[in-house]
Amino acid sequence: MIDYHLHVVAHADRPMTVDNIMAYLDTARERGLRQMGITEHDRYLDDVDLAAFQEAREKCQDVELRLGIEIDFIPGNEEEMDRVATALPYDYVIGSVHRVGGEEVDRATDLSVYEKYEPYELYEAYYENVRKAALSGRFEVLGHPDLIKIFKRYPDKDITPILEETADAIAESGIVADVNAAGLRKPVGEVYPSRHFLEMLHRRDVPIILSSDAHAPNEVAAGYNTSVPLVHDVGYREVATFENRERGSLPL
Numbered sequence: 001m002i003d004y005h006l007h008v009v010a011h012a013d014r015p016m017t018v019d020n021i022m023a024y025l026d027t028a029r030e031r032g033l034r035q036m037g038i039t040e041h042d043r044y045l046d047d048v049d050l051a052a053f054q055e056a057r058e059k060c061q062d063v064e065l066r067l068g069i070e071i072d073f074i075p076g077n078e079e080e081m082d083r084v085a086t087a088l089p090y091d092y093v094i095g096s097v098h099r100v101g102g103e104e105v106d107r108a109t110d111l112s113v114y115e116k117y118e119p120y121e122l123y124e125a126y127y128e129n130v131r132k133a134a135l136s137g138r139f140e141v142l143g144h145p146d147l148i149k150i151f152k153r154y155p156d157k158d159i160t161p162i163l164e165e166t167a168d169a170i171a172e173s174g175i176v177a178d179v180n181a182a183g184l185r186k187p188v189g190e191v192y193p194s195r196h197f198l199e200m201l202h203r204r205d206v207p208i209i210l211s212s213d214a215h216a217p218n219e220v221a222a223g224y225n226t227s228v229p230l231v232h233d234v235g236y237r238e239v240a241t242f243e244n245r246e247r248g249s250l251p252l
């Protein structure tokens with residue numbers, strides 16, 4: 001098992017020291033992980049301590065450590081995204097859509113974007129960005145593909161055609177989908193992506209990673225008691241892995 005999307009520095013909550021990384025690895029070991037990937041948000045790139053990462057990787061033999069980064073996909077910001085994506089010797093790069101029209105959709109303290117758009121319009125714009133992120137060719141992994149459901153502001157209209165179009169783009173792009181259990185800790189109370197969306201991805205042979213999006217050591221592999229049976233039930237039998245931006249796999 002792997003946890004390939006998590007934050008040690010988180011939102012500048014703690015420095016990336018060997019001890020802090022080891023605290024995450026302790027939980028990873030307890031919960032039976034084979035690999036753990038640290039993927040800080042791009043805005044905390046300067047807090048990524050490569051020397052501490054490498055020391056922790058050598059120190060911890062039983063859980064293999066990987067280095068990634070989570071890039072906030074913003075159309076028009078290509079130069080900065082490319083700078084971040086090549087700044088460190090990553091094993092993989094996650095591209096995540098957090099914004100519509102430049103505004104964040106997952107900030108509980110500022111829901112103004114939900115006042116500016118009709119829900120269906122918001123979903124259309126969100127998934128347009130998801131398709132762009134996937135097809136941009138910049139990322140190995142597409143982060144939490146249906147984050148827009150976070151506050152349960154669902155459109156009345158059926159969004160199946162939007163999801164089908166997006167699943168087609170994801171399959172065409174060759175990107176790996178992040179099955180991210182953080183949604184279980186949010187108002188929506190379900191894994192990203194939904195079972196409905198995940199089934200569309202599986203039908204198109206889109207590979208997956210598993211993640212918790214942990215922002216604290218005790219959140220490593222959190223929610224796996226729900227997400228692992230879900231992906232298994234949908235038909236997945238393996239997860240993608242990465243080393244030096246080369247894809248491999250592990251059985252589920």
Ligand SMILES: [Zn+2]
Pocket residue numbers: 070096098143144
């Ligand atoms: Zn994210």
Ligand SMILES: [Zn+2]
Pocket residue numbers: 005006007070213
């Ligand atoms: Zn994240």
